[in-house]
Amino acid sequence: MALSSKGTALITGASSGIGAVYAERLARQGFDLILVARSRSKLNALANQLSNQTGRAVEVVAADLKDKADLLRVEEILRHDASITLLVNNAGVGGVMPLLGSPVDDMEDMITLNVTALMRLAYAVVPGFVARGSGTVINIASIVAIAPEILNGVYGGTKAFVLSLSQSMHHELADKGVRIQAVLPGATATDFWSEAGNPVENLPQEIVMSAADMVDAALTGLAQGEVVTIPGLHDGEQWDHYESQRKTLSGLFGNSTAASRYR
16 A cells, blocks of 8 residues: 655755755655765665655655756756655755865855755746645755855855845745745754865864754754744744844835935
């Protein structure tokens, strides 16, 4: 007898870390899965494990989202597979080195993955969600979206884009049945840090959250209807105040005359 399903969740960067935890948690919640990452061997191992443990259908797509042809293949899946009800835009790369110590070609590659690929995948899936009147997009950003001084500035800029895009998508799509969530993790115990050149063991351990705890918090935030979820922020009212002040300030920018301090 086939298991009932909440639809299919497509997860990018799914072979390890945060993406692999999302895959496990969503499979246990009743989603079938499409797992996207570069390493087919890692994807196959995870797919076999999750299928055996949960009974869900798990498909793998080996793709490098910095490669245009690979990206277009994943876009086509998102456009045409009507079973997809959830996109987790998790694939990304980070940077911890100062701007002037970072090769500009590496920074361009970062923008290609963190910004262009994420944006194109969202564009690919949302029209179908709107047509069907339901669907969810989870975009993994970072606390550097609002604290760009912490790490590499291009990395912070890419995550600020993810946050802004998510908030704009929510504004445009909430009344069409489409859920948008931006997740802003702090330091998380994944390979991100080693790949960026600063192993997580070098960080103060009191600021490092496990990937499992981060994803569990993010999924709870999604269930509670949050548009922006910051797992490590203990006082949620501080974010509410920040957002309230931002929205108030944004209504004061448009004037036909320059401020007196500029005259």
